[in-house]
Amino acid sequence: MGGDKEFVASLPKRLGLNVIWPSHNKPHQKPNGEPDMMKSPEGSLLREWLALWHHFRAFILISTFLVLVIVRTVVRLRPARQKLSDSPRSVSPASKDSASSNRKAASGNLPPKRVTGVRPIRGAAVARNHGTNESTAPSKIQILVFFSSLTGNTEKSATEFTRDLRASLRSITLGSWESLEPQLHDLSYIDYDDYFVTPPKSAESHSDTKYFYLLLLPTYNIDTVLNTFTAHLQETHNDFRIDTAPLSSLLGYSVFGFGDRGGWPSEQEGFCSQALEVDKWMAKLTGKKRAFPVGMGDVSSDASERLNEWRSGIVDVLREVATNGGLGEGVAGSGDALESDEDVGSCEPIDSQTVPDDIETREKKRRRVGRTAGVDDVEDLGRLLQKSSDKVADEPSYQNADLMAVDFTGHGKNPQSEQLKEMVPKSSPTYTALTKQGYTIVGSHSGVKICRWTKSALRGRGSCYKFSFYGIKSHLCMETTPSLSCSNKCVFCWRHGTNPVGTTWRWKVDPPEKIFEGVKDGHYKKIKMMRGVPGIRADRFAEAFRIRHCALSLVGEPIFYPHINEFTALLHKEHISSFLVCNAQHPDQLAALKPVTQLYVSIDASNRESLRRIDRPLHRDFWERFQRCLDILREKRFRQRTVFRLTLVKGFNVEDEVEGYAGLVEKGLPCFVEVKGVTYCGTSSSAGAGLTMQNVPFYEEMSEFVVALDRALKKRGLSYGIAAEHSHRWHTIIDYSKFFELLESGKEFTPEDYIGQPTPEWANWGNGGFDPADTRVYRKGKNKGNTAFGEGITMESDVPICRSEDEGQR
Ligand SMILES: Cc1cc2nc3c(=O)[nH]c(=O)nc-3n(C[C@H](O)[C@H](O)[C@H](O)COP(=O)(O)O)c2cc1C
Ligand code: SF4
Missing domain, CATH: 3.40.50.360 (Flavodoxin domain)
Structure with a gap:
C-alpha cells in the first residue's frame, strides 16, 4: 500500500505535471479534535484518487468518447454477416410435386384438414389489393x-x-x-x-x-x-x-x-x-x-x-x-352476383335511372353561376354571340374551318365570332357528374358508356329488344355519342341537368379519328373491368373485344357533331353497324347525313303544343324543324332503314293523339314504328317537369294504343302491322354483312336490299321476346309480370309496327 502511495505521489512528476498538494502538520485530526477520516491513511488514499480524477477527468472523458465513436464506426462499416444457420426450410410444392403424384389418396378418404393461420376479428378488413401497388417485390x-x-x-x-x-x-x-x-x-x-x-x-x-x-x-x-x-x-x-x-x-x-x-x-x-x-x-x-x-x-x-x-x-x-x-381495376363489389344489374344507363329505358340530387343541385348552381359568368346554356347564347372573336385566330385552322359548316339555327350566326371553349372541360361539374354516372368522356364533347344490356348479355342474361328484332347482340354493341350536347330538354330525359344544351355548335371540335379511337378504348376498358363479375361468360367476354354495333344515342344529339358523316364512315370501315337516333330538330344536318344502318327519329308528340310541352325545345321554330325532318326521312326511307321512335307519356302525348301519330307516319313513311312507354326516373328535374309514376302507361294501355295506331294506319291505306303478330312472317332482322357489302360497292341501294332472316318465333308477340339460349334473371323486387311499361322489362315493352313481308319485298 505504501508503495502505491509513493507511486501515486510520484505520478504528477512522472507525467510532468505540477500538482499542489495540501500540507498539514496534523493530518489525522479535525480542528475540533475529532479524528479526521480524510486525514487517516485511508482518507489520504481516497483524496489522492480524487485529486487524480480531478486532474485527469478531461483527458479520460475525451478518450472514452473517442473510443466509443471509433467502435461504432467500425461496427457500421463492417459488411453484413452471412446467415450461418442451417435450419431446415419449408418444402416447396414444386419439389414436392413428383412426390405428391406418387401418393395417391383415396378420393373420398382425405386426411382431416390441418388448420393454419389465425382467423381475424370478424368485420376486420381483409387486404384485397387488385391494383397496381400489389407488386412491391x-x-x-x-x-x-x-x-x-x-x-x-x-x-x-x-x-x-x-x-x-x-x-x-x-x-x-x-x-x-x-x-x-x-x-x-x-x-x-x-x-x-x-x-x-x-x-x-x-x-x-x-x-x-x-x-x-x-x-x-x-x-x-x-x-x-x-x-x-x-x-x-x-x-x-x-x-x-x-x-x-x-x-x-x-x-x-x-x-x-x-x-x-x-x-x-x-x-x-x-x-x-x-x-x-x-x-x-x-x-x-x-x-x-x-x-x-x-x-x-x-x-x-x-x-x-x-x-x-x-x-x-x-x-x-x-x-x-x-x-x-x-x-x-374491376367492377366494384364484383363478388356480388347481382351487382352489375344495378348499374343504369342504356339507350333503352330502364327504371330508376337517377341523377343523384347532389349532382343536380350542383349543376343548377353551376348554371346560376354560369349565367353571370357566361357559361354554356342556351340562355347565354345571345350574350355569347356578342363576344369578340379575338381568340379565334389562335385556334388550329382545322377547327375553325369545320365550324363554318355548323350552324344549325339557319339564322346566319357565325360561331367563329365566339370564343371557342371545350363543351365539357375536365374541370367542369358536368364532367364530374357524367363520369360519376359511368360515362367515359372522350376528348371534350364525346362520351361512351357500357350499357346494362351489354353487361346482361355478357352474363348470358339476355340482350336488349334490338336483338329480337334486328339481330343486335348486346355484348357486341357500343353505346356512344360524339355530342354530349342537345337542343331539347325533354321532360323524361334523365340526363338533362347533367348534359350541356344549346342550339348551335359553339365549342371546340375534336377530330373524328380521335373520338373513334377514344370511344372504342373507353368501351373496351369498361368491358375489361367486367371480367371478375360472377357469371360473365368467357366466350362472350372474348367476343366483346370486337365491337359489331354502335348505338349513337347515349346522351345529347349525335348529328350535332360537325363530322358525324366522317365518324359513321369510320364505324362502317370496321364493319360496325350504326343505329343513330336524332331528335328531329336539325333538318339540314339530317339531310346531309349519309346512310347509316338504321336511322331513328324521336317522335315525342303528334302536335305542336304537345311537342313543346314534352320536349321543351330550345329552337323557337321547333315544329317547322320537326316537320322538315319528317319530309327528309320520307326521302331517306328509300335509301336506308328508318324508324319512328315513340315514347308514350300518359297525360302528355297519348290521349287522343293516335290519329295525329298516324298522320305523322303517313308523312314520314318510316320502315318501322317503335312504341315504348316512358320510364320514370324520379329525378328532381322530371318532378319539376310535372312527371310522376302516374305518367307511366300500363301494358294494357300501351297495347290499346298500338292496336289503335295500327287501325288508324290501315284506315289510311298504309300496310303497316304489329310486327309481333303471328299472322305474318316479319323480316325485321338485318343482314349486316350485306349492308357493308352494299355500302362498299358505292352503288345506290334500298333498305330492302339488306333484310335478313325472318324475325325469330320467340320474338313474336306473346312469346316473351327472350332468346331461349339466355337465362332470364329478374332483378330483386321486380314484378315478373307485364304490369307496366318501363318497369325494367324493356324488351317486352317495345312494340315495333312495321310493314309486312309482302310490303317489304316490294
Ligand atoms: C355419370 C356422368 C354424369 C355427368 N354429369 C354431368 C353434368 O351434370 N353436367 C355436365 O355438364 N356434364 C356431365 N357429364 C359430362 C362430363 O362432365 C363430361 O363427359 C366430361 O368430359 C367428363 O370428363 P372426364 O372424362 O375428364 O371425367 C357427366 C358424365 C357422366 C359420365
Ligand atoms: S342497342 Fe346497344 S346500347 Fe342500346 S340498349 Fe341495346 S345493347 Fe345497349
Whole structure:
C-alpha cells in the first residue's frame, strides 16, 4: 500500500505535471479534535484518487468518447454477416410435386384438414389489393394448373392446355416478371391443405414467387372427388379459426368447366355446374380474385375451341398483371352476383335511372353561376354571340374551318365570332357528374358508356329488344355519342341537368379519328373491368373485344357533331353497324347525313303544343324543324332503314293523339314504328317537369294504343302491322354483312336490299321476346309480370309496327 502511495505521489512528476498538494502538520485530526477520516491513511488514499480524477477527468472523458465513436464506426462499416444457420426450410410444392403424384389418396378418404393461420376479428378488413401497388417485390409468376378427371377427357385437355400455355408464355414478355414453368396437378393426388388452405410456401430460391391458379374441371352429377374438393373449399371458407379469404395472396385464379350439353343442355339443367360451384368458392377464398370469367366447353362440340379462347384470355391477363402488378381495376363489389344489374344507363329505358340530387343541385348552381359568368346554356347564347372573336385566330385552322359548316339555327350566326371553349372541360361539374354516372368522356364533347344490356348479355342474361328484332347482340354493341350536347330538354330525359344544351355548335371540335379511337378504348376498358363479375361468360367476354354495333344515342344529339358523316364512315370501315337516333330538330344536318344502318327519329308528340310541352325545345321554330325532318326521312326511307321512335307519356302525348301519330307516319313513311312507354326516373328535374309514376302507361294501355295506331294506319291505306303478330312472317332482322357489302360497292341501294332472316318465333308477340339460349334473371323486387311499361322489362315493352313481308319485298 505504501508503495502505491509513493507511486501515486510520484505520478504528477512522472507525467510532468505540477500538482499542489495540501500540507498539514496534523493530518489525522479535525480542528475540533475529532479524528479526521480524510486525514487517516485511508482518507489520504481516497483524496489522492480524487485529486487524480480531478486532474485527469478531461483527458479520460475525451478518450472514452473517442473510443466509443471509433467502435461504432467500425461496427457500421463492417459488411453484413452471412446467415450461418442451417435450419431446415419449408418444402416447396414444386419439389414436392413428383412426390405428391406418387401418393395417391383415396378420393373420398382425405386426411382431416390441418388448420393454419389465425382467423381475424370478424368485420376486420381483409387486404384485397387488385391494383397496381400489389407488386412491391414479386418477380416470378408460378401458374398451377389443377384438374380432375374420371374418364380421362379433362386430363388429356389439361395436359395439352398446360403444354400450349407453356409455349404461349415463352413467346411473350412479361416485363420484369419471370414466368416459371406452369405445373400440372391432379386434384386426386394432391393434399388440398398444401394449396387450398393457404397458397403454397415458395422455395427459398423462389421466395418472391406469386401463384396463379387455373382449374380445369368436368362436371358429374354423381359423387366424385370433385364433391370432396368443393366441400373442402366450402369448409375452409366457413372455418371460424381461419381467415375467410386465406387464398387472397394469390395473383388470381380462373376456372374452366367441361360438360355435355347433350345431357345437360343449359346451366339451369346442370351444364358445367361443378365448375361454376368451384368458381364461387374460389372467389370467396381469394377475396374476389377471379382473373378471367369461367370458361365452359361442351365436350361433344366446342370444348377445345372454348378452351383455346380461354387460354388466350388468361395469357392477356398475365400480360396485364405483369404490367400493372395486379389484376387492375374491376367492377366494384364484383363478388356480388347481382351487382352489375344495378348499374343504369342504356339507350333503352330502364327504371330508376337517377341523377343523384347532389349532382343536380350542383349543376343548377353551376348554371346560376354560369349565367353571370357566361357559361354554356342556351340562355347565354345571345350574350355569347356578342363576344369578340379575338381568340379565334389562335385556334388550329382545322377547327375553325369545320365550324363554318355548323350552324344549325339557319339564322346566319357565325360561331367563329365566339370564343371557342371545350363543351365539357375536365374541370367542369358536368364532367364530374357524367363520369360519376359511368360515362367515359372522350376528348371534350364525346362520351361512351357500357350499357346494362351489354353487361346482361355478357352474363348470358339476355340482350336488349334490338336483338329480337334486328339481330343486335348486346355484348357486341357500343353505346356512344360524339355530342354530349342537345337542343331539347325533354321532360323524361334523365340526363338533362347533367348534359350541356344549346342550339348551335359553339365549342371546340375534336377530330373524328380521335373520338373513334377514344370511344372504342373507353368501351373496351369498361368491358375489361367486367371480367371478375360472377357469371360473365368467357366466350362472350372474348367476343366483346370486337365491337359489331354502335348505338349513337347515349346522351345529347349525335348529328350535332360537325363530322358525324366522317365518324359513321369510320364505324362502317370496321364493319360496325350504326343505329343513330336524332331528335328531329336539325333538318339540314339530317339531310346531309349519309346512310347509316338504321336511322331513328324521336317522335315525342303528334302536335305542336304537345311537342313543346314534352320536349321543351330550345329552337323557337321547333315544329317547322320537326316537320322538315319528317319530309327528309320520307326521302331517306328509300335509301336506308328508318324508324319512328315513340315514347308514350300518359297525360302528355297519348290521349287522343293516335290519329295525329298516324298522320305523322303517313308523312314520314318510316320502315318501322317503335312504341315504348316512358320510364320514370324520379329525378328532381322530371318532378319539376310535372312527371310522376302516374305518367307511366300500363301494358294494357300501351297495347290499346298500338292496336289503335295500327287501325288508324290501315284506315289510311298504309300496310303497316304489329310486327309481333303471328299472322305474318316479319323480316325485321338485318343482314349486316350485306349492308357493308352494299355500302362498299358505292352503288345506290334500298333498305330492302339488306333484310335478313325472318324475325325469330320467340320474338313474336306473346312469346316473351327472350332468346331461349339466355337465362332470364329478374332483378330483386321486380314484378315478373307485364304490369307496366318501363318497369325494367324493356324488351317486352317495345312494340315495333312495321310493314309486312309482302310490303317489304316490294
Ligand atoms: C355419370 C356422368 C354424369 C355427368 N354429369 C354431368 C353434368 O351434370 N353436367 C355436365 O355438364 N356434364 C356431365 N357429364 C359430362 C362430363 O362432365 C363430361 O363427359 C366430361 O368430359 C367428363 O370428363 P372426364 O372424362 O375428364 O371425367 C357427366 C358424365 C357422366 C359420365
Ligand atoms: S342497342 Fe346497344 S346500347 Fe342500346 S340498349 Fe341495346 S345493347 Fe345497349
